[in-house]
Amino acid sequence: MKRPEVNRWLVEESATWTESDWEQYRLISLAMSVESQKIHLAWLIKSARKRAQYSQRQLAKLTQVQQSEISKIEKCKGNPTLNTLFKLFVVLGIEASFRLPEVVKDLDEDNSEVAA
Numbered sequence: 001m002k003r004p005e006v007n008r009w010l011v012e013e014s015a016t017w018t019e020s021d022w023e024q025y026r027l028i029s030l031a032m033s034v035e036s037q038k039i040h041l042a043w044l045i046k047s048a049r050k051r052a053q054y055s056q057r058q059l060a061k062l063t064q065v066q067q068s069e070i071s072k073i074e075k076c077k078g079n080p081t082l083n084t085l086f087k088l089f090v091v092l093g094i095e096a097s098f099r100l101p102e103v104v105k106d107l108d109e110d111n112s113e114v115a116a
Helices: 008-014 019-051 056-063 067-074 082-092 102-115
Strands: none
Touching: 008 019, 019 067, 019 082, 056 067, 056 082, 067 082
């Protein structure tokens, strides 16, 4: 398994890590990345809504997304579907692109070696 780069303060510590430790590091890194993206998404939607001068109630009517769901998303409490995000992005004029995190790419490479 390909080992990810670690922060410089972890270099010495990681020298003694087992494969299990590395796997845990990868999973924790992925979870932190997902949480970071969720926070960014909440900020993006809320700031675009405010820039457009919509209340949550107005945005709900325009998007057919419940106001309570918009509130949850803006507070990082929601778990919106891609369909919900698409509706919000269209009305708010947000463009998005998607990419796989490096951790997932590494896992895909490992699986392709097994299949070969």
